[in-house]
Amino acid sequence: MTLTLTALTSPPARVDLSPLVPETTRGRSAIEVAGTAIRCGRDRVGVGELFAVSGYGTDELVLRGELGRIDRIGAGMRGGRLRVEGSCGDHVGARMTGGEIVIDGDAGAFAGAELRGGLVRIEGSAGASAGAGYPGTRAGMSGGEIVIAGDAGQEAGAAMRRGLVAIGGRAGDGAGLRMLAGTVIALRGVGAEAGMGNKRGSIVSGRPLRPLPGYARAVRYRPPALALQLRRLRELGLEVPDAMLTGAWTRWAGDRLELSRGEILIFDEEEVAAG
Amino acid sequence: MTEIRITGGAIHDPANEVDGEVRDLCLRDGRIVDDVGAQARTIDARGMVVMPGGVDIHAHIAGPKVTAARRLLSDDRRDDPIDRTELLRSGTGGLVPSTFATGYRYSLLGYTTVVEAAAPPLAARHVLAELRDTPMIDKAFLILMGNNQVLFELIRDGSAHLRDAIAWWLQATGGYGVKLVNPGGVELFKQSNGVIESLDDTIAGFAVTPRQVIEAIGSAVDGLGLPHPVHVHANNLGVAGNAATTLDTMRTLDGRQAHFAHLQFHSYGGEPGGPMRSRAPELLEHLAAHPEFTVDVGQVMFGDAVTTTADAHVSTVLRDLDGGKWLNHDTEVETGCGIVPYTYQAGNYVHALQWGIGLELFLLGGDPWQVMLSTDHPNGGSFLSYPKLIRLLMDRGYREDQLGRANRRAIRRTALLDDLDREYTLNEIAIITRAAPARRLGLRDKGHLGVGADADVTIYHDREDREEMFSTPRYVIQGGELLVEDGDLRRVQDGLLLSGRAPFDPAVAEVLEPLFGERYTVAFDHYPVRDPALREPARTVEAS
Numbered sequence: 113m114t115l116t117l118t119a120l121t122s123p124p125a126r127v128d129l130s131p132l133v134p135e136t137t138r139g140r141s142a143i144e145v146a147g148t149a150i151r152c153g154r155d156r157v158g159v160g161e162l163f164a165v166s167g168y169g170t171d172e173l174v175l176r177g178e179l180g181r182i183d184r185i186g187a188g189m190r191g192g193r194l195r196v197e198g199s200c201g202d203h204v205g206a207r208m209t210g211g212e213i214v215i216d217g218d219a220g221a222f223a224g225a226e227l228r229g230g231l232v233r234i235e236g237s238a239g240a241s242a243g244a245g246y247p248g249t250r251a252g253m254s255g256g257e258i259v260i261a262g263d264a265g266q267e268a269g270a271a272m273r274r275g276l277v278a279i280g281g282r283a284g285d286g287a288g289l290r291m292l293a294g295t296v297i298a299l300r301g302v303g304a305e306a307g308m309g310n311k312r313g314s315i316v317s318g319r320p321l322r323p324l325p326g327y328a329r330a331v332r333y334r335p336p337a338l339a340l341q342l343r344r345l346r347e348l349g350l351e352v353p354d355a356m357l358t359g360a361w362t363r364w365a366g367d368r369l370e371l372s373r374g375e376i377l378i379f380d381e382e383e384v385a386a387g
Numbered sequence: 388m389t390e391i392r393i394t395g396g397a398i399h400d401p402a403n404e405v406d407g408e409v410r411d412l413c414l415r416d417g418r419i420v421d422d423v424g425a426q427a428r429t430i431d432a433r434g435m436v437v438m439p440g441g442v443d444i445h446a447h448i449a450g451p452k453v454t455a456a457r458r459l460l461s462d463d464r465r466d467d468p469i470d471r472t473e474l475l476r477s478g479t480g481g482l483v484p485s486t487f488a489t490g491y492r493y494s495l496l497g498y499t500t501v502v503e504a505a506a507p508p509l510a511a512r513h514v515l516a517e518l519r520d521t522p523m524i525d526k527a528f529l530i531l532m533g534n535n536q537v538l539f540e541l542i543r544d545g546s547a548h549l550r551d552a553i554a555w556w557l558q559a560t561g562g563y564g565v566k567l568v569n570p571g572g573v574e575l576f577k578q579s580n581g582v583i584e585s586l587d588d589t590i591a592g593f594a595v596t597p598r599q600v601i602e603a604i605g606s607a608v609d610g611l612g613l614p615h616p617v618h619v620h621a622n623n624l625g626v627a628g629n630a631a632t633t634l635d636t637m638r639t640l641d642g643r644q645a646h647f648a649h650l651q652f653h654s655y656g657g658e659p660g661g662p663m664r665s666r667a668p669e670l671l672e673h674l675a676a677h678p679e680f681t682v683d684v685g686q687v688m689f690g691d692a693v694t695t696t697a698d699a700h701v702s703t704v705l706r707d708l709d710g711g712k713w714l715n716h717d718t719e720v721e722t723g724c725g726i727v728p729y730t731y732q733a734g735n736y737v738h739a740l741q742w743g744i745g746l747e748l749f750l751l752g753g754d755p756w757q758v759m760l761s762t763d764h765p766n767g768g769s770f771l772s773y774p775k776l777i778r779l780l781m782d783r784g785y786r787e788d789q790l791g792r793a794n795r796r797a798i799r800r801t802a803l804l805d806d807l808d809r810e811y812t813l814n815e816i817a818i819i820t821r822a823a824p825a826r827r828l829g830l831r832d833k834g835h836l837g838v839g840a841d842a843d844v845t846i847y848h849d850r851e852d853r854e855e856m857f858s859t860p861r862y863v864i865q866g867g868e869l870l871v872e873d874g875d876l877r878r879v880q881d882g883l884l885l886s887g888r889a890p891f892d893p894a895v896a897e898v899l900e901p902l903f904g905e906r907y908t909v910a911f912d913h914y915p916v917r918d919p920a921l922r923e924p925a926r927t928v929e930a931s
Binding site: 154246248 | 458
């Protein structure tokens, strides 16, 4: 039976669960895992004090129950599969390099922050700074995919250098802030001040948007590369309307402060109505 | 009353001409004594090497620039968290550890005294507060005086109060000694992005030259008889051809006691903007003829570093090379500051040459009492890289292996391929890491194991791998208390704040006050640090 951790109670302080990933639990019994020390606020506690542990460690790990105060689930994970049945705290999948994390509910702030590789799927919504770099970091996310079925908070994909942040709903303000490269897609649009300080990144907004003054309207076209990426989003389970695959997009080049090598692509709804 | 008897260790105490003699060492009440009673705790040091505690004469561990570096390097620090335990405070490590971590890690490395080498006097409260939060080690700081506009005015006018002013400043801040950083050059940069081309350039608005500043302050410190002579970071750091400036600076100070910091960064031939080459041999020759001078090397170590300097101009040059994040900051009237994270790469011509020049300074026959170990932490590399540097000096085979990894073109421009077979002995390592720095700092109770000295003792396993040996001392004793055993901290205590002091005429305040009023935004009365809590526990070393 898959190793399963069920939260017994809401912990007294925020918990860092990063020591438990498939790589470290593989081949270990429930009793061994229950004895692993994790940080709860300023203290260290045994996993068994906060979770009922059952099953046996394989390449898969399942977390259940009230996990809102459980942070850094799957942080630094290098492989395997981790499933969160419910919503979880902050920093889920932060700096992971491989494997897959699926969250059935919502994720807190910094989901998939500074991701290096692998896939983070959030069936609900994500908090602020999904796929973002931590404060002080020049180059944040450098690979992998983050797929959010719901909405994302502020500054999704901030400082990212490579990879994909795909949002089925809407991205908050400041999406793609200071991004170096990579792609942020929000099918229901992005908030204000998207792409401020963007160097070479692509920000894709499925809803109309007035870009910052640092962006200049460049062209209206049907970008083939975007169609490929949108098909990939369908594979990953997001609902992408056909019109977005075939319709026209307006490309804005910017941020001019960073030599206008980045872009914001905005879906042209009039074309859809006409089509 | 704590009594310890260390038995059977090979004692390396070069200040007392003891080289590996196996005998007991006795400690009582924080001092080294002749003998202790039968009830004393015994440490069996058979097969081990016993040295005085390490003394770092030049590092950057506290103050606004270090805080700024910590803030800039959040990504480096968060990868190295330090947990709170029953004994230890939490913190972060990395290139610029937090205050508590700095104390713990120096202690774990066998160091017992560290000098913060560049503190703006205006920020003395900040420096003192951070040093008070840096446990374990005894510590001192040098105050920056080479770009102080008030001093420029006194120097220009040939004021008889200069000496009193310097002594006043030390007393006002709790500093230990006087540091000159790019004298005149930082002010010139702040005014106009200018650089010093000659020591006789005029600093606009003050009608003084770097040479006058160096000579006047060097002479004043020499005349005051402070425990540590003027500590000089010469002009034109890092610039090709700067060895000429360095030699000129040395000639300006000939006959007076002086310490030249991170000489490696000041030993370059060539033309500004052109390819660099080594002029380390010439500088060593000058040094050999001038026993009144000492230097620390400022070795660069391949890997990550962060340049943290009062030489604000240097950081703008590095910023252009690096293109990453950086910071520049002004301290009114007194100095500047720049921070640039930097990586030294073995394959890079300039970096490999810098690495090679540092090794030349160590290995080309200089007197170890004059040439001390430093990496200018964290500018050339972290203090945690000292053990690796010691291995480079002690193990020729390892050094040649590392030479093979460095840029060949650069190494060919050094003397390192000329069958340079010198290997430092344990006593020579003890000289460059404790005896010579302590002597140069005027710390008579440190850097040696004679009766009456501070009971600061580090005991190492005598391992063939010198890097491993010096990374994890078996025991570290400070002030007679056992702090580290087998790589673990066993006891936490506050180190002493070491301050230098020389008598001065209090009437100098009447000269300084109007000059302060014209230039500082801080009122003269508020400038001196008066909070006694910031200066405790202290030991004052008087001028002689």
